[in-house]
Amino acid sequence: MPLDQTPPLNSLGFAKAPADTRVVVAMSGGVDSSVVAAMLAEEGYDVVGVTLQLYDHGAALAKKGACCAGIDIHDARRVAEDMGFPHYVLDYENVFKDAVIDEFADSYLGGATPVPCIRCNERVKFKDLLETAKDLDADCMATGHYIQRKMGPNGPELHAAADASRDQSYFLFSTTPEQLSYLRFPLGHLPSKDDTRALAAKYGLGVALKPDSQDICFVPNGDYASVIRKLRPEAADPGNIVDMDGNVLARHDGVINYTIGQRRGLGIGGLVDPLYVVKLDPERKEVVVGPKAMLATRTVPVKEINWLGDEPLTSRKEWPIAVRVRSTRPPQDAILRPLSETTGEVELVTPEEGVSPGQACVFYDPDSSRIFGGGWIHKG
Missing domain, CATH: 2.40.30.10 (Translation factors)
Structure with missing residues (x-):
């Protein structure tokens, strides 16, 4: 190549050979991040796999097969061994509890409906893990999220995934411009999840048919209330279900058992029109209900x-x-x-x-x- 000629950009956007480009892949042990790691390894990149242990997978909060639980760490390690790149497991339990789980519990106690996956991306994966990637002298960090990073006239832009049914932009809105310059999302352009599983089969990955993990990794079977009871026992205090005028209609076993918009399970019978939860008042231990129009x-x-x-x-x-x-x-x-x-x-x-x-x-x-x-x- 002539000295005055700029090398062509590789698939990750760097003007150098893949072998000279180090990329840390955040590996959850699922099919998506495993395919990203295998794909980049096959293309010749200097891949380093990192898996975060986010909670004690022997504790009651964790569930079998949840993201970053024991089986997932094993699966991520096996992919790294099969594809021939180094893999590290980092203990982030304390960080995860302080930055994600505690706020999740406190938000529920405050009558809100939190989205812990967003805080996990914002405060753990795209903050602490990203800094770890830089400490490992990586040029960038890649994840298995279904979202696209496109170059615009003013720099990198965040775009929804090509497959609307898999798009994860709702959970990644807090990605900053600085983080976006360092992140890569190699799956965002794929037409469907079937294409991802086909790639997993192509690379001979044992996780090719592994089912998708649920969004909230530390909530067993989607039972938020049981998790909150373990973290904040006082959250299960009983109280009244009242209408918009404060009239008591029934009793409840804890505000944490209800969400805005809920209709079923209120224990209020004999009404002509159905009632919905329109407000939660944890301080008064009240669940306020009203007609659908109030929502x-x-x-x-x-x-x-x-x-x-x-x-x-x-x-x-x-x-x-x-x-x-x-x-x-x-x-x-x-x-x-x-x-x-x-x-x-x-x-x-x-x-x-x-x-x-x-x-x-x-x-x-x-x-x-x-x-x-x-x-x-x-x-x-």
């Missing part, structure tokens, strides 16, 4: 905004965007009105039901797949 929300206060737009958030009084207020719902048209660099108010064009404090409000470009960041819904 409709048009104005959503948002804090801790992470903004990924090209212009400063406060450079405009209004931003026409699309927002997702729950991971299971598609983006809806809205207007974002900034109040500061990190706070704002979102007006939904069509009212949404079940908008709850503690959930994320993620911002999307209404005309493309780009994510403009997001923030946390609060009580206002």
